[in-house]
Amino acid sequence: MSTATDRPGRPSASPILTVEGLRAHIGGQQVVEDVGFSVPGRGVTALLGRNGVGKTSTLKAVLGLIGRTGRVSLGGERIDGEATHRIIQRGVGYVPEDREVFSKLTVAENLQLAVRGKASAERREFVESLFPDLAARAQQPAGTLSGGQQQMVALARALLNENRVLLVDEPTKGLAPKVVQEVAAALETAAQAVPILLVEQNLAVVRRLAAGVVVLSGGRVVHRADDARALLDDEALTRRLLGVGSEGHGHDAARSPDERRPPARGAHAASYTRSPGEGALP
Ligand SMILES: Nc1ncnc2c1ncn2[C@@H]1O[C@H](COP(=O)(O)OP(=O)(O)OP(=O)(O)O)[C@@H](O)[C@H]1O
Numbered sequence: 001m002s003t004a005t006d007r008p009g010r011p012s013a014s015p016i017l018t019v020e021g022l023r024a025h026i027g028g029q030q031v032v033e034d035v036g037f038s039v040p041g042r043g044v045t046a047l048l049g050r051n052g053v054g055k056t057s058t059l060k061a062v063l064g065l066i067g068r069t070g071r072v073s074l075g076g077e078r079i080d081g082e083a084t085h086r087i088i089q090r091g092v093g094y095v096p097e098d099r100e101v102f103s104k105l106t107v108a109e110n111l112q113l114a115v116r117g118k119a120s121a122e123r124r125e126f127v128e129s130l131f132p133d134l135a136a137r138a139q140q141p142a143g144t145l146s147g148g149q150q151q152m153v154a155l156a157r158a159l160l161n162e163n164r165v166l167l168v169d170e171p172t173k174g175l176a177p178k179v180v181q182e183v184a185a186a187l188e189t190a191a192q193a194v195p196i197l198l199v200e201q202n203l204a205v206v207r208r209l210a211a212g213v214v215v216l217s218g219g220r221v222v223h224r225a226d227d228a229r230a231l232l233d234d235e236a237l238t239r240r241l242l243g244v245g246s247e248g249h250g251h252d253a254a255r256s257p258d259e260r261r262p263p264a265r266g267a268h269a270a271s272y273t274r275s276p277g278e279g280a281l282p
Pocket residue numbers: 026027029031049050051052053054055056057058273
């Protein structure tokens with residue numbers, strides 16, 4: 001069933017996903033400790049933090065892919081008691097960090113396998129307009145695609161379904177600067193149709209896409225704000241929370257003409273966890 005939050009141009013701002021007191025463990029190790037935040041019913045919310053602070057684990061805990069306790073609500077209804085496949089059926093789309101395409105299957109087969117029920121013609125057209133390259137490569141084995149093209153397949157799979165929220169884990173990781181911009185553009189358009197919780201290490205992409213921001217450290221939320229740019233504009237705070245300054249990482253096109261400056265060398269590819277800087281963990 002389609003929902004108001006799921007239709008392009010008709011989003012809702014009330015929280016679609018709420019997480020309270022979330023704790024999760026992997027092999028006996030506590031990796032998420034008392035995490036709480038909410039994802040508004042529109043736009044992109046960034047989940048940030050240095051390497052190993054629990055971002056991926058938080059997404060997996062929401063989906064019930066790892067052992068967890070706490071409350072997870074989708075559109076006000078508890079889903080933490082449900083199995084992962086039910087949570088996904090309810091409309092929580094997941095684009096994992098490693099993309100997980102079926103390499104021997106074609107692009108078309110990868111997309112067909114992912115669709116729950118039947119995608120509407122409107123939705124197929126929306127996805128095709130976002131990723132025209134995939135239609136041209138429909139019969140190509142997914143394993144022969146570039147990393148960027150595989151990322152497009154992973155995003156297309158999630159977008160073909162009528163999800164109420166998407167959890168997208170490091171979609172630009174390892175991609176060339178030009179492809180990073182293509183993936184960011186696709187996410188920007190996708191976010192008009194479905195709210196996104198985005199784990200992303202490229203701060204230029206965060207600046208371009210994110211409205212709200214949640215920062216983790218040591219499995220806990222250490223910063224939460226409705227305005228991601230307020231964090232990124234605060235050089236000292238960004239350095240303290242993420243270990244790298246935001247200077248030179250900003251998406252130039254997103255700045256006013258007065259603010260524009262030549263990008264720092266490697267700015268588009270820069271990620272905060274690759275250059276830890278001198279900031280201490282808060
Ligand atoms: N399969 C696993 N087995 C054991 N420990 C794990 C496993 N996966 C993650 N961890 C540990 O859980 C903690 C959180 O990892 P997680 O991948 O959630 O962090 P992250 O913030 O997403 O990191 P990154 O930015 O590097 O992807 C880390 O200490 C990590 O070593």
